[in-house]
Amino acid sequence: MISGDGRGRWAEALCALWLRLTGWRILARRFQVGRGTGAGEVDIIARRGAVLAFIEVKARPTLAQGLEAVTRHQRHRIQRGAEVYLARSQTRLDRTDCRFDVMVVTSPLRLHHARDAWRVDS
Secondary structure, three states: OOOHHHHHHHHHHHHHHHHHHOOOEEEEEEEOOOOOOOOOOEEEEEEEOOEEEEEEEEEOOOHHHHHHOOOHHHHHHHHHHHHHHHHHOOOOHHHOEEEEEEEEEEEOOEEEEEEEEEOOOO
16 A cells, blocks of 8 residues: 555656646646745646646545645645746746646546636635
């Protein structure tokens, strides 16, 4: 049996592979800003065409549990991480549609991709 952290890393690797196979380019994995910034880790940052996706990955028994595991506080921290990534990158925002996705792994090879899972909190 894989431990909690090991299961999460395995789920991230599986999701990154699936994204690559479906035409996404992985720009960053486990992007971290640093302690005390209010920004959280972004599991996967990927681009396909004009879409730049900041993706949170969850390994849970059901899709509902995976989606519920992304709390409002966590969404805010991921959004802050995305802001820092965009400020540091050379991404042309006028040509990019940024969104937040959630990928949930519910069994060894069962992936769910919730596109545009939430909008930026105002």
